[in-house]
Each structure stands twice: as structure tokens, then as C-alpha cells.
Amino acid sequence: MRRLDISATGAFLASLLALAPAPASAFYFPGVAPTSYKKGDAVPLYVNHLTPADSQNDPKLRSVFSFDYYHPPFHFCQPEGGPKYIRESLGSILFGDRIQTSPFELKMAVNETCKALCEPREYAPRDALFVNSRIYQGYDLNWLIDGLPAAQLLKDPNSNTPFYSPGFALGQVDGEYPQLNNHYDIVIDYHEAGPDNYRVVGVLVDPYSYRDSKYIDKGQAECGNEENAVVLDENGNMSVTFTYSVYWRLSPTPFATRWDKYLHVYDPKIHWFSLINSAVIVVFLIGMVSTILVRTLKKDIARYNRLDQLALDDFGPNGNIEDGVQEDSGWKLVHGDVFRPPKNPLFLAVLVGNGAQLFMMAGLTIAFALLGFLSPSNRGALGTVIIIFYTLFGFIGGYVSSRIYKFFHGESWKLCFFYTPFALPGLVFATFFLLNLFVWGRGASGAVPFTTMLIVVIIWFVISVPLSFAGSWVGFRQPVVEAPVRTNQIPRQIPPAGGYLRPFPSMALAGVLPFGAIFVELYFIMNSIWFSKVYYMFGFLFICYGLMIMTSAAVTVLMIYFLLCAENYHWQWRSFCTAGASAFYVFASALLYWMKDVHFLSWTSGVVYLGYSALLSLLFFVLTGTIGFFASWLFVLKIYKSIKVD
Ligand SMILES: *[C@@H]1O[C@H](CO)[C@@H](O)[C@H](O)[C@H]1NC(C)=O
Numbered sequence: 110m111r112r113l114d115i116s117a118t119g120a121f122l123a124s125l126l127a128l129a130p131a132p133a134s135a136f137y138f139p140g141v142a143p144t145s146y147k148k149g150d151a152v153p154l155y156v157n158h159l160t161p162a163d164s165q166n167d168p169k170l171r172s173v174f175s176f177d178y179y180h181p182p183f184h185f186c187q188p189e190g191g192p193k194y195i196r197e198s199l200g201s202i203l204f205g206d207r208i209q210t211s212p213f214e215l216k217m218a219v220n221e222t223c224k225a226l227c228e229p230r231e232y233a234p235r236d237a238l239f240v241n242s243r244i245y246q247g248y249d250l251n252w253l254i255d256g257l258p259a260a261q262l263l264k265d266p267n268s269n270t271p272f273y274s275p276g277f278a279l280g281q282v283d284g285e286y287p288q289l290n291n292h293y294d295i296v297i298d299y300h301e302a303g304p305d306n307y308r309v310v311g312v313l314v315d316p317y318s319y320r321d322s323k324y325i326d327k328g329q330a331e332c333g334n335e336e337n338a339v340v341l342d343e344n345g346n347m348s349v350t351f352t353y354s355v356y357w358r359l360s361p362t363p364f365a366t367r368w369d370k371y372l373h374v375y376d377p378k379i380h381w382f383s384l385i386n387s388a389v390i391v392v393f394l395i396g397m398v399s400t401i402l403v404r405t406l407k408k409d410i411a412r413y414n415r416l417d418q419l420a421l422d423d424f425g426p427n428g429n430i431e432d433g434v435q436e437d438s439g440w441k442l443v444h445g446d447v448f449r450p451p452k453n454p455l456f457l458a459v460l461v462g463n464g465a466q467l468f469m470m471a472g473l474t475i476a477f478a479l480l481g482f483l484s485p486s487n488r489g490a491l492g493t494v495i496i497i498f499y500t501l502f503g504f505i506g507g508y509v510s511s512r513i514y515k516f517f518h519g520e521s522w523k524l525c526f527f528y529t530p531f532a533l534p535g536l537v538f539a540t541f542f543l544l545n546l547f548v549w550g551r552g553a554s555g556a557v558p559f560t561t562m563l564i565v566v567i568i569w570f571v572i573s574v575p576l577s578f579a580g581s582w583v584g585f586r587q588p589v590v591e592a593p594v595r596t597n598q599i600p601r602q603i604p605p606a607g608g609y610l611r612p613f614p615s616m617a618l619a620g621v622l623p624f625g626a627i628f629v630e631l632y633f634i635m636n637s638i639w640f641s642k643v644y645y646m647f648g649f650l651f652i653c654y655g656l657m658i659m660t661s662a663a664v665t666v667l668m669i670y671f672l673l674c675a676e677n678y679h680w681q682w683r684s685f686c687t688a689g690a691s692a693f694y695v696f697a698s699a700l701l702y703w704m705k706d707v708h709f710l711s712w713t714s715g716v717v718y719l720g721y722s723a724l725l726s727l728l729f730f731v732l733t734g735t736i737g738f739f740a741s742w743l744f745v746l747k748i749y750k751s752i753k754v755d
């Protein structure tokens with residue numbers, strides 16, 4: 110597929126940030142260029158972390174922690190000389206991958222049956238307890254062969270089509286006993302690209318639990334059968350022999366389309382349904398905004414300007430009364446206050462700057478993904494690109510915040526320079542760090558390593574902060590955005606407004622619409638985050654992002670128009686919070702997801718889940734708030750430019 114042809118550029122970008130935990134090995138970018146093997150060549154099998162997964166009979170999330178494959182209590186066989194880390198990109202590590210070597214010996218196109226992986230492994234009661242509870246929580250093993258994840262063959266219940274679902278079970282619960290899988294049937298599809306030139310195009314693993322397997326000698330064993338399964342004894346020591354068989358199947362699938370059977374869209378109808386749904390909302394909203402605003406505004410402006418003319422002609426108040434229109438209502442009245450700086454202008458400017466940075470990052474990342482640069486065959490490319498864009502757009506953040514701050518007639522320049530790259534990113538980093546401490550404390554090895562954290566901090570300080578300073582400086586040197594009308598000395602009284610114009614009802618009302626544009630995709634994104642699934646429906650996401658921007662802008666402009674008509678000129682914070690309110694719905698949906706799809710067996714999982722949900726909602730608040738603010742800003746500048754004020 111074309112995805113793979115252009116993914117080399119993505120790989121190049123990713124390699125900019127590639128790390129070097131294992132200096133001996135080369136950059137690791139599976140799926141970028143095909144690897145060719147001759148018959149009998151060794152094909153390495155790499156092991157990744159163990160992740161919580163949903164089993165078919167009980168699709169609930171039970172934990173949020175992942176474990177290193179060689180976490181001691183698992184007692185998995187290690188390669189001679191100990192496992193080694195495989196080089197990965199920064200994004201890959203931050204998103205949880207821990208790829209290491211394994212003792213499996215696979216030879217291209219050579220079938221093998223019942224090989225012992227290593228000498229029998231001894232499980233003490235403590236370890237048995239640990240492994241059993243991981244089986245109850247439904248953990249999956251994740252292996253990689255030639256960049257392809259080892260998968261289970263599942264059937265889509267809707268369309269009855271088979272597809273490959275990455276990951277396979279550590280064990281299964283049969284009745285009330287947790288059975289540990291100690292035998293793996295590895296089925297590898299290979300494609301003949303030329304004479305004695307073979308490529309891996311699919312990997313399936315069927316795990317089994319055989320208690321009666323006997324270890325004979327290095328690499329040799331006698332496999333048991335399914336009659337007796339391995340149930341680890343929680344009261345005494347027990348030894349387990351790990352075995353595997355390898356079956357190579359010639360496949361007509363060429364290398365270029367080998368990912369297709371992994372990227373299965375579960376239920377395309379629901380995506381289309383949600384798209385059409387939000388498109389209808391958007392059309393309706395835009396229609397409403399344009400009729401109300403364009404027509405009413407035209408009338409307003411014509412009336413205001415006619416009144417001006419009459420007043421000038423008559424030099425008296427009679428002109429107004431004759432006209433039969435009262436001038437003392439409507440948004441024109443607040444022209445002397447509408448550009449009065451808001452409360453806490455610094456805080457708002459910093460938030461809007463950070464929001465602009467997020468906005469650019471999200472938009473460009475999704476566009477990149479849409480072009481196929483971030484296909485799942487580039488492991489970790491998504492995370493890496495997010496980091497690169499966020500870092501580079503520090504410039505935009507600084508520029509926007511200083512221009513907005515100047516527009517607000519802010520005085521504390523240095524604070525604005527300083528807070529933009531430190532306040533929100535600092536908060537995000539601190540939360541991330543604290544949650545990570547939790548994962549550490551829990552003993553799960555899914556925590557981001559300290560060195561990776563350090564690299565993130567270095568990138569932040571060495572690249573992002575200077576870029577933000579530079580942006581702030583450039584923005585500061587630009588001329589101030591002129592308000593089209595003068596601001597009065599004395600602030601006007603704001604008449605009390607009731608109903609939906611009060612802050613909370615207006616936020617609750619307006620926030621639900623942008624949320625409506627994205628909630629279906631949000632559900633799939635949450636699924637992919639918590640169940641470590643690949644997310645690849647970027648086409649849908651791109652359209653949803655566009656619809657969300659339009660809805661946020663339209664609904665905020667509408668709300669601000671009504672607000673100004675009610676002679677309330679505090680539009681700045683109001684516009685930010687009105688659009689940002691959709692973040693509360695995002696958080697509420699995370700809670701709902703918890704109630705519906707999650708059943709945690711420990712409170713630490715809950716803390717980590719809530720922490721990350723709150724963090725994502727906060728970022729979403731800043732992002733949508735910024736969209737709302739900019740839309741309203743442009744709107745207010747435009748309408749007050751079109752009226753004549755003496
Ligand atoms: C169980 O194994 C541990 C170490 O793996 C050992 O220290 C202990 O003595 C063993 N217990 C029995 C009863 O064999």
C-alpha cells in the first residue's frame with residue numbers, strides 16, 4: 110500500500126529522536142523497508158511488555174499497568190547472556206514499548222514441533238500468586254516478528270470476517286482455575302518475493318497450557334496435551350516447561366499489504382453514523398449563525414448607522430424618537446467597553462498561547478497521520494511526531510501569547526515570556542511525573558524510565574523554551590492589534606441577565622456541541638489508549654477535528670453575540686470557557702467509560718486512570734477554549750469595525 114512507500118520520511122523524522130539503549134544494534138524501524146530472508150535464515154522474535162486486554166467473553170478493562178516481559182515473577186525464559194533492549198524511538202518508549210530479545214529460534218520456512226525454550230522454570234508461591242492474578246486480569250503477551258505483532262485470529266461478529274488482533278493471552282480462566290499458557294504454536298505467513306527470497310507477512314500465535322510437557326534436553330521436549338492444564342500452585346513450588354512449535358505457511362499476501370489484516374475497522378457504520386450526525390449539527394449551527402448574524406447584524410449595523418445620520422441631521426434627540434427605534438439596546442451600546450482588557454489578562458494570554466500551540470500540533474499530527482506517515486508499521490512514530498510538533502510549535506505559543514497580551518495592554522512582559530513555556534507544560538509534566546511515580550511504586554515496570562524523562566526535560570528546556578522565548582519576542586515586536594473603537598474611561602454598568610446567558614447554563618449549553626462532534630472517535634481513542642490497541646482511523650479523526658473546530662467557533666460566536674446584545678462586554682473569558690466547557694463533557698465521558706467498560710481490581714489503577722483522564726480533559730479545555738476565543742475575537746473586531754462611532 111502507498112502508506113509504506115512514504116513512511117520512510119516518517120522514519121527519518123522518528124530517527125531524529127531515536128534513542129540508544131543498545132548501542133550495538135542499528136535503528137529499529139520495522140516495516141519501513143522489507144527484510145528478505147533465505148530459507149533457514151534466523152528470524153528474530155522480540156518480546157514487548159505485557160498489557161491488560163479485553164477477553165472476548167468479558168470485554169472489561171481490569172488494570173492500566175503494563176509489565177516488562179522479563180519482570181522476575183513471570184519467570185519467562187531468557188536468552189543466553191540475558192535479554193537486551195532493542196533500540197526504539199522516544200515516542201515508542203513514552204507510549205510504553207519495552208522491546209527486548211528472546212530465546213526463540215525461528216528459521217525461515219523451517220517447521221519445528223515442540224522445542225523446549227529453556228530448562229523448567231520454578232514458581233514459588235508468591236510468584237504463582239502474582240501470575241495468577243495477572244491471568245485473572247486478562248493480560249496479553251506482545252511479541253514482534255520482523256516488525257509484525259504476534260496476533261490472535263478473531264472473527265468480527267458483525268461481518269463474520271476474520272482479522273488479526275495483536276496480542277495473545279498469558280493464560281485463561283477455566284471455571285475457577287487460572288491456567289498459564291506454556292506452549293506456543295507460532296504460525297508465520299511468509300511470501301516468496303523471488304527465488305530463495307522470503308518475507309514475513311503475518312504472525313499468529315495459538316497459546317496452550319500443557320501440564321505434562323517434559324523437558325528432555327536443550328531445545329528438545331515432549332509436549333503434553335490439553336487434557337491437563339498448568340494451574341500454578343499458590344501453596345508450594347511448581348516447575349513449568351515452556352515449549353513452542355513453528356509452522357511456516359506460504360502466503361499470497363505481498364509485503365506491501367501485510368498490515369491490512371491487522372487494521373480492521375470493527376464497525377465502520379458507527380463512524381459514518383457519527384460523522385453524519387455531527388455534520389448535520391454543524392450545518393444546522395452554521396446556518397443558524399449565518400442567518401442570525403448576517404441578517405440581524407446587517408440590520409443592526411444599518412440601523413445604527415442610520416440613527417447616526419439622523420442624529421447628525423437633526424442635531425437633536427427628536428430624530429431618534431421619530432424613527433421609532435430606541436437606540437438604548439443592543440451590542441452597539443457597549444462599544445466603549447468591549448475592548449476593555451479582561452480580568453487576569455496575563456493568565457488568559459498564556460492559556461491562549463498554549464492553546465494555539467496544541468491546536469497546531471493536533472492538526473498537523475492528524476494531517477501527517479492521514480497522509481500515512483504514521484502507519485502502525487512505524488512503531489512509536491505517532492508519539493515521536495507529537496513530541497516534535499509540540500516542541501517546534503513552542504514558537505507559535507510564544508508568539509500568540511505575547512500578541513494577545515499586548516492587545517490586552519498587559520504590562521508584565523517578563524511574566525508573559527516566562528509563563529507561556531513553563532506554566533501549562535510544567536503542570537502537564539508534573540502530573541505525568543507523579544502518575545509515573547505511582548506506576549513505579551506499584552512495582553509495574555510499565556513506568557517510563559528515568560532517562561527517558563530526563564530526555565523529555567532536556568528537549569523541553571533546550572528546544573521548546575528558547576523557541577517560545579523567540580516567538581514571544583517576535584510577537585512583542587509586532588505592532589499592537591488596534592481596537593476599532595475607543596474604550597471609555599469609566600466602565601459601564603452591566604444590566605443583570607438571566608436564563609441561559611448566566612455563565613454556567615451558557616457553558617453547559619454550548620459545550621455539548623463540540624463534544625458531540627467528537628465523542629464517537631473519542632470512545633475509540635480511549636479504547637486504543639487503555640487496551641494498547643493501534644488507532645489508525647485518522648481519516649475519520651481528521652474530519653471530526655474539522656467539525657469540532659467549526660462547531661466550537663460557531664457556537665461561541667453565537668453565545669457572544671447574545672451576550673453583547675444583553676450589554677455584557679466580558680466576552681474574553683466567557684468565550685474561552687464557553688468553548689472549553691466541552692472538556693467537562695470529555696471528562697464526564699471518561700467517567701462513563703469507567704462505569705461501563707472498566708472494572709479495576711486495585712485503587713491504584715483508578716488513580717492513574719483518573720489522573721490521565723483529567724490531564725487529557727485539561728488539554729482539551731485549553732484547545733477548544735482557544736478556538737472559541739479566536740472566533741469571538743475576530744467576530745468582535747469585525748462587528749465593531751463596521752459601525753460608526755462618534
Ligand atoms: C521453593 O523454591 C525456592 C526458590 O525458588 C526455594 O528457596 C525453596 O526452598 C523451595 N521450597 C520447596 C518446598 O522446595
Ligand SMILES: *[C@@H]1O[C@H](CO)[C@@H](O)[C@H](O)[C@H]1NC(C)=O
Pocket residue numbers: 218219220356357358
Ligand atoms: C509447515 O507446516 C504447515 C502446517 O502444517 C504446512 O502447511 C507447511 O507446508 C509446512 N511448511 C514446510 C516448509 O514444511
